[in-house]
Amino acid sequence: MNAPASPIRTREARPLGTAGGRWLVATLSGLVAALILGSIAVGYATVDLPAAFADLVAGRTSLPALVLWELRIPRALLGGLVGFSLGLTGAVLQGYLRNPLADPGVLGISSAAALGAVATFYGGLAASLSLALPLGGIAGAAVAAFALNLLAARGSGTLGLILAGVGLSSLAGALTALALNLSPNPYAALEIVFWLMGSLADRSMDHVVLCLPLMALGWGLMLSTGRALDALVLGEDTATSLGFGLVSVRLRIVTGAALAVGSGVAVSGAIGFVGLVVPHLVRPVVGGRPGAGLLPSGLAGAALVLGADILVRLLPTRPELKLGVVTALVGAPFLVGLLWHDRTRR
Amino acid sequence: MRIVGQTLTVRYGSRKVLDRVGLAIEPGELLGLVGPNGAGKTTLLRALAGLTPPDAGRVLADGHDLAAMPAETRARRVACLFQAPMAGWPLLAEEIVALGRLPHRHPFGRLAQADHAAIERAMGATDTLHLRGRRDTALSAGERMRVLLARALAVEAEILLADEPIAALDPGQALDAMALLRRLARGGTGVVVVLHDLTLAARFCDRIVVLDRGCVAAEGAPAVALTDAVLRDVFDIEVVRGHADGDAYLVPWVRSPLPHAPPMERRR
Amino acid sequence: MSRRPILTAWTVLTAMVPAALGASAIAAELRARPEHVVSMNLCADELVLRLADRSQVAAVTYLASDRRGSTVATEADGIPVMRGLSEEIVVLKPDLVVAGAFTTRVTVGLLKRIGFPLLELDVPADFDGVRRQIRTVATALGHAPRGEAMIADLDARLARVVPAARPLRALVMRPNAFTVAPGSLGDAVIRAAGLVNVAAELGHDRFGQVPLEAAAFANADLVVLDESEPGAPSLADALLRHPVLDALRRQGRTVSIPNRLWTCPGPQVAEVVARLAAATRDRNASP
Numbered sequence A: 001m002n003a004p005a006s007p008i009r010t011r012e013a014r015p016l017g018t019a020g021g022r023w024l025v026a027t028l029s030g031l032v033a034a035l036i037l038g039s040i041a042v043g044y045a046t047v048d049l050p051a052a053f054a055d056l057v058a059g060r061t062s063l064p065a066l067v068l069w070e071l072r073i074p075r076a077l078l079g080g081l082v083g084f085s086l087g088l089t090g091a092v093l094q095g096y097l098r099n100p101l102a103d104p105g106v107l108g109i110s111s112a113a114a115l116g117a118v119a120t121f122y123g124g125l126a127a128s129l130s131l132a133l134p135l136g137g138i139a140g141a142a143v144a145a146f147a148l149n150l151l152a153a154r155g156s157g158t159l160g161l162i163l164a165g166v167g168l169s170s171l172a173g174a175l176t177a178l179a180l181n182l183s184p185n186p187y188a189a190l191e192i193v194f195w196l197m198g199s200l201a202d203r204s205m206d207h208v209v210l211c212l213p214l215m216a217l218g219w220g221l222m223l224s225t226g227r228a229l230d231a232l233v234l235g236e237d238t239a240t241s242l243g244f245g246l247v248s249v250r251l252r253i254v255t256g257a258a259l260a261v262g263s264g265v266a267v268s269g270a271i272g273f274v275g276l277v278v279p280h281l282v283r284p285v286v287g288g289r290p291g292a293g294l295l296p297s298g299l300a301g302a303a304l305v306l307g308a309d310i311l312v313r314l315l316p317t318r319p320e321l322k323l324g325v326v327t328a329l330v331g332a333p334f335l336v337g338l339l340w341h342d343r344t345r346r
Numbered sequence B: 001m002r003i004v005g006q007t008l009t010v011r012y013g014s015r016k017v018l019d020r021v022g023l024a025i026e027p028g029e030l031l032g033l034v035g036p037n038g039a040g041k042t043t044l045l046r047a048l049a050g051l052t053p054p055d056a057g058r059v060l061a062d063g064h065d066l067a068a069m070p071a072e073t074r075a076r077r078v079a080c081l082f083q084a085p086m087a088g089w090p091l092l093a094e095e096i097v098a099l100g101r102l103p104h105r106h107p108f109g110r111l112a113q114a115d116h117a118a119i120e121r122a123m124g125a126t127d128t129l130h131l132r133g134r135r136d137t138a139l140s141a142g143e144r145m146r147v148l149l150a151r152a153l154a155v156e157a158e159i160l161l162a163d164e165p166i167a168a169l170d171p172g173q174a175l176d177a178m179a180l181l182r183r184l185a186r187g188g189t190g191v192v193v194v195l196h197d198l199t200l201a202a203r204f205c206d207r208i209v210v211l212d213r214g215c216v217a218a219e220g221a222p223a224v225a226l227t228d229a230v231l232r233d234v235f236d237i238e239v240v241r242g243h244a245d246g247d248a249y250l251v252p253w254v255r256s257p258l259p260h261a262p263p264m265e266r267r268r
Numbered sequence C: 001m002s003r004r005p006i007l008t009a010w011t012v013l014t015a016m017v018p019a020a021l022g023a024s025a026i027a028a029e030l031r032a033r034p035e036h037v038v039s040m041n042l043c044a045d046e047l048v049l050r051l052a053d054r055s056q057v058a059a060v061t062y063l064a065s066d067r068r069g070s071t072v073a074t075e076a077d078g079i080p081v082m083r084g085l086s087e088e089i090v091v092l093k094p095d096l097v098v099a100g101a102f103t104t105r106v107t108v109g110l111l112k113r114i115g116f117p118l119l120e121l122d123v124p125a126d127f128d129g130v131r132r133q134i135r136t137v138a139t140a141l142g143h144a145p146r147g148e149a150m151i152a153d154l155d156a157r158l159a160r161v162v163p164a165a166r167p168l169r170a171l172v173m174r175p176n177a178f179t180v181a182p183g184s185l186g187d188a189v190i191r192a193a194g195l196v197n198v199a200a201e202l203g204h205d206r207f208g209q210v211p212l213e214a215a216a217f218a219n220a221d222l223v224v225l226d227e228s229e230p231g232a233p234s235l236a237d238a239l240l241r242h243p244v245l246d247a248l249r250r251q252g253r254t255v256s257i258p259n260r261l262w263t264c265p266g267p268q269v270a271e272v273v274a275r276l277a278a279a280t281r282d283r284n285a286s287p
Helices: A018-041 A049-058 A063-097 A109-122 A132-153 A158-182 A188-197 A205-223 A226-232 A236-241 A246-268 A274-286 A290-314 A323-345 B041-049 B071-077 B093-104 B113-125 B141-154 B171-186 B198-204 B228-235 C004-016 C023-031 C042-051 C086-092 C105-114 C127-141 C144-160 C185-192 C212-216 C235-241 C243-250 C269-285
Strands: B003-012 B015-025 B030-034 B056-061 B078-081 B159-163 B190-194 B207-212 B215-220 B237-244 B247-255 C037-039 C057-061 C096-100 C118-121 C169-172 C222-225 C254-256
Touching: A018 A063, A018 A274, A018 A290, A049 A063, A063 A205, A063 A226, A063 A246, A063 A274, A063 A290, A063 C212, A063 C243, A109 A132, A109 A158, A109 A188, A109 A246, A132 A158, A132 A205, A132 A246, A158 A188, A188 A323, A188 C235, A205 A246, A205 A290, A226 A236, A226 A246, A226 A290, A226 B093, A236 A246, A236 B078, A274 A290, A274 A323, A290 A323, B003 B041, B015 B041, B015 B056, B015 B215, B030 B041, B030 B171, B030 B198, B041 B078, B041 B159, B041 B190, B071 B078, B071 B093, B078 B141, B093 B113, B093 B141, B113 B141, B141 B159, B141 B171, B159 B171, B171 B190, B171 B198, B198 B247, B207 B228, B215 B228, B228 B237, C037 C042, C042 C057, C042 C096, C042 C118, C042 C127, C042 C144, C057 C086, C086 C105, C096 C105, C096 C127, C105 C118, C118 C127, C127 C144, C127 C185, C144 C269, C169 C185, C185 C269, C212 C243, C222 C243, C222 C269, C235 C243, C243 C254, C254 C269
Parallel strands: B030 B190, B030 B207, B078 B159, B159 B190, C037 C057, C037 C096, C096 C118, C169 C222, C222 C254
Antiparallel strands: B003 B015, B003 B056, B207 B215, B237 B247
């Protein structure tokens, strides 16, 4: 150490891990674009897509154009939007809570969002004001995210937060079931599967329009915390000393997660495990820096949900599987593996 | 930059952790902060860094209230090294050091040439260049401490506040680190370092502040601050003194005999 | 649950009509007119309330008084309601329990073991089945002539219907995109109106659900929906307001028929036949 400071040399080969990240973002963007096209192409009826596109562009209201615009495209877009929201939120929460098991589903934020959406929808609010549906989801998600934040601020460890999340999920799930059972509509009680497992079947462009602006706002807030998340790797004191206001960071993350997950769940139901899995998938490529994993995690989340949504339509099971079934088949073993790894490490 | 803490009082609940502490950090000076566990050293460091707003008193930076300084400016001018928990994510040593450049970067901008240069300098100074591609999880405690010190150096701030930076280092590395901090001070930086090793504190620091139960018990050059009476009163220890290479040294030797003992009860 | 054993049981039962109405019911039947009848299923409610004296009915299901789902909401006024739980039924000490063959199976099993006189109604798949069921229930209630009158009324109303001259293609969309499966009573109703049930061509799932885009491309001349006030919201109902169906609505290709009219076998299904035939004539008339 007493050696003279080594001569300054510029390293052009790898500017601190960003090259891997950029390559991954480009690849994932391509994959998401391909999956969106694939999702538009897959369906229950044969559609002459080029002709439908031509009709759509020309403004002709033909049946194929209608199906394309109101069924196929919304479904594909929502898959990408909801997946991006879940993946990004998972990456942000893992970085912020310094907890590899953090995920909107595992922490109960998704179920709380579902509860909020259920309350506004079956309470009749959404019928008079369509924006009430995403707002209900956002309110539910915000309450959960804020509660977990308080818990984390009080120093709950990894497993403590997960246990709190399990409790919150069960409670929100139970209250959702209660709300649905109290509804006088005989179909309502059967719809808990949608809210707890998630599906993109038969959504429309209205749903996209409803949730896209709110989601985009949430993404912006969460992406803006990338630097702060990097600094937080060294603990809250060091992050503060590096100029990051933790109150602002916390506020942006809670609000962003609530906006993105809340409005997503309100139109697609709660799709589990996406936010848990994807940050771990991108980490080997982009490295451990949380800020570097945000955008790739969002894109990987979009790819995962789009892929799952294509799969449920290709599988011969009818009615089609809920999305949460597929993501849980991937995610649950992953969660157990992570817990096991985490346990043996300490 | 000169930082002055005036009559700083910090309470945690009803307990006074700092009680009207006054302290000045001068450019070009290596200031050692010593005291028994629980004396308030880390709290004082946090207050001087602007992280813990004092319940009474204030911190001035070049005569202006530090609390009023924008966080980004403060982050560029005052660097801190705290005892951090494990990162949790397997960052590369180089990525950790690069975090020190965050206050200098534009939002969403990439590392500039100057940032790379500062990172190289910091890693070179702490002898961690060979660790740059190593993951945090694969570092020994001593290597990790040096990487974290390099992170703080990479800020290239006017003031460096370091909380026990040599706790995990072996004797050779500890000597290196103290020499580095002194060199840094000679270059014009104001350095405050919390230390438990009184021998190294007396050997390297320009000035020592002894903190005891939230108050300044003694202050001055090592020979002035670390007298037998202060050490007996604050630490309950007796030291052996000597000279080497023309410098005075002290080594903690035995617990003070009665009537000062037992220390645990005396403290209540 | 498989339908086959029940159908088999039904065949056996009908072969012995009117002497036998199910083994456990025989004794009660021969004795006298039942005085404490409990109905455990909406379709049973409809027939019991229409065929029995009010004084005979001890309880019907809570569904009977729901104006949206039931055709006997008025008749059910003032009659005690229950939810088909064993305890509720046991305390009523019924001398006849009318139950559906597919609903409240646990309660029905228990009542069988206890030995309450029980009449189980299956789900008829055609008009003959409807007639048989009316006759069975009327006889069990001790009002066989009322049953015959109801059947005559049904037949008269069916006879008045003029089937569509040109067969149009019809697709029924009920909440959750459930359709009317081929081989069901609803299918028979559609055919009686002179229409072709498009559901037969679609690859629907085992619950009879049709994906919305398959429905859109089914090229149906008439999409049959229930456009009456949905009451409390549900996703199932919301689906029927999807923009794709709205587009069909704007083209005048939809016809609204309350689902309650053909949820259950009864004389009211003739009304559906009449309305479908009328809608078909209108549609044929418009270019």
